[in-house]
Amino acid sequence: MPDTPPVTLRDVQDAAARIKGVAHRTPVLRSRTLDELVGAEVFLKCENLQRVGAFKFRGAYNAASRLSAAQLAKGIAAYSSGNHAQAVALAARELGTTAVIVMPEDSPRAKLEATAGYGAEIVTYDRYTGDRVAIGEALAAERGLALIPPYEHPHVIAGQGTAALELIEEAGELDALVVPVGGGGLIAGSATAAKGLLPGIRVVGVEPEAGDDTKRSLAAGHRVSVPVPRTIADGQAADIPGELTFSLNQRLVDDISLVGDDQIGDAMRFAFERLKTVLEPSGASGLAALLAHRVAPLPRRIGVVLSGGNVGAERFAEIVAG
């Protein structure tokens, strides 16, 4: 009897029922210009239009919603400098509880304010001397909070997979699904949903060239770390895959494409000029792989997750105005 994977299609479907009416069912965008440039039919799942501006809310809410009433009365916690911070803060507010978020003290003010704006308590640390995991765990233990990790948790992964579930419900049969890879939670959940629904689908991850830890790990057959990546795709600057996410991705991911920062910038510019939509660098990497013809062999009908749109105006202007 084959062993049951830690996250199944059924888990993703359960997550979909839980987030319904709380998370947005984000639109699927089409563009004839894009189809012509790529040479295929492309379906863009706009997670930049998700609440908090990224797919992260799906997993954070699914995980938080499964905590006991007693735990919710005590509160939840997370450590993140990125979109997961806002996602957990909003999930806490939606569930009527409180969140403590551990963030670097030099986080962009906009991110600190956005997280605080959802009612979370922010605890800052020095990213050069502090250990965010230790701080988060100590805080959680001391105050009895439930820690919601950014990807190493089956409920988080199942939640992220709902993006692919909705995409396939709307687009129908797809030959391939292209998903950005950071810690690996989005692709693990999405691949679980996609292969559960369409066993023949090819799942292609996209990493920045400087942060190809998952590609190297898949080739090596075990988790491999790379030097801390220097890339504009800050949401994908992981240096080693998660343990749980890697165990899933080893079974489910067919290939990893790599894209350079220039190609990510080109994709952000294309999204701005032609799709009129705002993508953060990590959110554009799947689109970048297609525009740079780095998905081969080329599928006929392709789903792509545009994973987020949180980028400051100045940074965006710098990249898009070139």
Place this chain on the structure above:
Amino acid sequence: MPDTPPVTLRDVQDAAARIKGVAHRTPVLRSRTLDELVGAEVFLKCENLQRVGAFKFRGAYNAASRLSAAQLAKGIAAYSSGNHAQAVALAARELGTTAVIVMPEDSPRAKLEATAGYGAEIVTYDRYTGDRVAIGEALAAERGLALIPPYEHPHVIAGQGTAALELIEEAGELDALVVPVGGGGLIAGSATAAKGLLPGIRVVGVEPEAGDDTKRSLAAGHRVSVPVPRTIADGQAADIPGELTFSLNQRLVDDISLVGDDQIGDAMRFAFERLKTVLEPSGASGLAALLAHRVAPLPRRIGVVLSGGNVGAERFAEIVAG
């Protein structure tokens, strides 16, 4: 017996049937943050995601598609420095005919290239010494082309009205519809559709403070011109309402709100940061009126047409990065 207006709900419905499958049925966006800021339920019709990046394609295609086969064999023409140029060029291509577009020789290169990219022939003129109407009419007469005006035509107006038709189909009962006003075609068509479907709906136009020709004209009871408006909302820089559009808007428009350039910039920034969507200044003016609390009394359920998203990267960066 009341006289029949030159454009009716039926005309808009006919236009909807004609553009189906050719124009995009653009998404309707919701935002809880926006609803909280405004204090109402707001439904955003994303015409920035329309083909050519603006609502203009609806009217141009509807008008062009009604020409005889003999006329289509000869070709069509338009004069425009803005979105109507691209709209007519694309409509011609879709209908298998050719377009000649009269554009100022100092038009932004991106606009000239985009229009040419749809296969149109560009005829340039000096905007300080040339008369685009005379040039367009002479060209049309000489070559036997059908001239498609940007708003002074019942088929163009009926086509633009399909934006409101779709919005109401999707959002259901609305108390008010907020629509940017330039030459007046979009609001004339939209008001025709909206009041035909929902007789009690309030239709509110939005003009830039510097270009309040329609507001003044409605107050005066006849068409009044204003000095050539200086505003960032280039698509709304009309100095006098159209004759046909004004005759419709006199019957159908309940009120005009005015917004300043700063408020339009704020709305573009809000759309960028919170909605992750790109709006050109004219496309943001309806949203600006709501965010600046210039729609009073405040309706409970409000539809807003985000009319376009064509803005160069540098200009966008300048406005949004503030």
